Amino acid sequence: MKFGAHMSTSGGIWKAVERGAETGCEIIQIFVKNNMQWFSKPCSEEERRLYHEELARHPMACVFGHTGYLINLGAAPSPNRQKSIQSLVQEIGRADALDLPFLVMHPGAHLGQGEEAALANIVAGLDEVFAATPDSGVRIALENTAGQGTCLGYQIAHLAAICERVQRPERLGVCLDTAHFFAAGYDLRSQQGWESAIQEVESMLGLDQILAFHLNDSKTDLGSRIDRHEHIGQGRMGKETFRHIVNDPRFEATPGCLETPKSKDSHEDRQNLALLRSLADECFSELGNS
Numbered sequence: 001m002k003f004g005a006h007m008s009t010s011g012g013i014w015k016a017v018e019r020g021a022e023t024g025c026e027i028i029q030i031f032v033k034n035n036m037q038w039f040s041k042p043c044s045e046e047e048r049r050l051y052h053e054e055l056a057r058h059p060m061a062c063v064f065g066h067t068g069y070l071i072n073l074g075a076a077p078s079p080n081r082q083k084s085i086q087s088l089v090q091e092i093g094r095a096d097a098l099d100l101p102f103l104v105m106h107p108g109a110h111l112g113q114g115e116e117a118a119l120a121n122i123v124a125g126l127d128e129v130f131a132a133t134p135d136s137g138v139r140i141a142l143e144n145t146a147g148q149g150t151c152l153g154y155q156i157a158h159l160a161a162i163c164e165r166v167q168r169p170e171r172l173g174v175c176l177d178t179a180h181f182f183a184a185g186y187d188l189r190s191q192q193g194w195e196s197a198i199q200e201v202e203s204m205l206g207l208d209q210i211l212a213f214h215l216n217d218s219k220t221d222l223g224s225r226i227d228r229h230e231h232i233g234q235g236r237m238g239k240e241t242f243r244h245i246v247n248d249p250r251f252e253a254t255p256g257c258l259e260t261p262k263s264k265d266s267h268e269d270r271q272n273l274a275l276l277r278s279l280a281d282e283c284f285s286e287l288g289n290s
Helices: 013-023 045-057 079-097 115-132 156-165 178-183 191-204 239-246 267-289
Strands: 002-006 027-031 062-066 102-105 139-143 172-177 210-215 255-258
Touching: 002 013, 002 267, 013 027, 013 045, 013 267, 027 255, 062 079, 062 210, 079 102, 079 115, 102 210, 115 156, 139 156, 139 210, 156 172, 156 191, 172 178, 178 210, 178 239, 191 239, 210 239, 239 267, 255 267
Parallel strands: 002 027, 002 255, 027 062, 062 102, 102 139, 139 172, 172 210, 210 255
Antiparallel strands: none
16 A cells, blocks of 8 residues: 555645655645635635645655535535535535545435435435536545444445446545444454455445545444544554555555544654554565565
8 A cells, every 4th residue: 555644734735745745655635625614715826836846846646635524415405515515516626726636525424314315415416516517537535434423334335325326426436444444343353354345345336446545443342333543553453453454465556544643743643654564564574585
């Protein structure tokens, strides 16, 4: 995998690239605007110039985005659902301006109306968003979830249903979060458990639909349906879980992005990245000595 972490855009989107380079990232994930606001100004020419200049100084294998947390396409018709659609359209525009290949998005929550109704709302919302951005090359990477509250996406079948029903399936992909998998009941701790989860994704979606991974340990137990990220090896999944994940040859070039807790100096990211790379290096050394 290509390792990296979510980086803050405080002070300007271009600052995320600088922070990522300083932290030792090969890839980074960013918010294209304030993640707790519906809307922002369009991406200015100055922002674009500074971002691309910083990226030229510090090349990354991939920079991708994550949508804001207010967006919920699963909601029933309401002012907030309409804002969700408009906000996503704007975020796609900002991602286009920065040449980002995709935006990771939580599928949505049903808020009491039931899963089938929410799935229909998500599909209709995505169809509306894609119709409003017909020339965009930005894809939406639906993220699997822990299933906390009324969130959809804790079953791969939810993601598959959305991909099957939308009018523009080529605009979709998936991002797989390890902590969410675990909290949703997928036991990744053994090689067999990992294979079982990936085979489910392959059979329902295809491996080519996996655009990125979120590499997070879990503070909560298997099947807890509670979304709490922990540092690699310090949670309920454990360090050895990530050995077979990061060494899966099918995902050698796939972004693997940390979303673990961190302080301002990002030393935790450096520690987590070093651990992930050591797991990959150990496997490589074993192969070389065999």
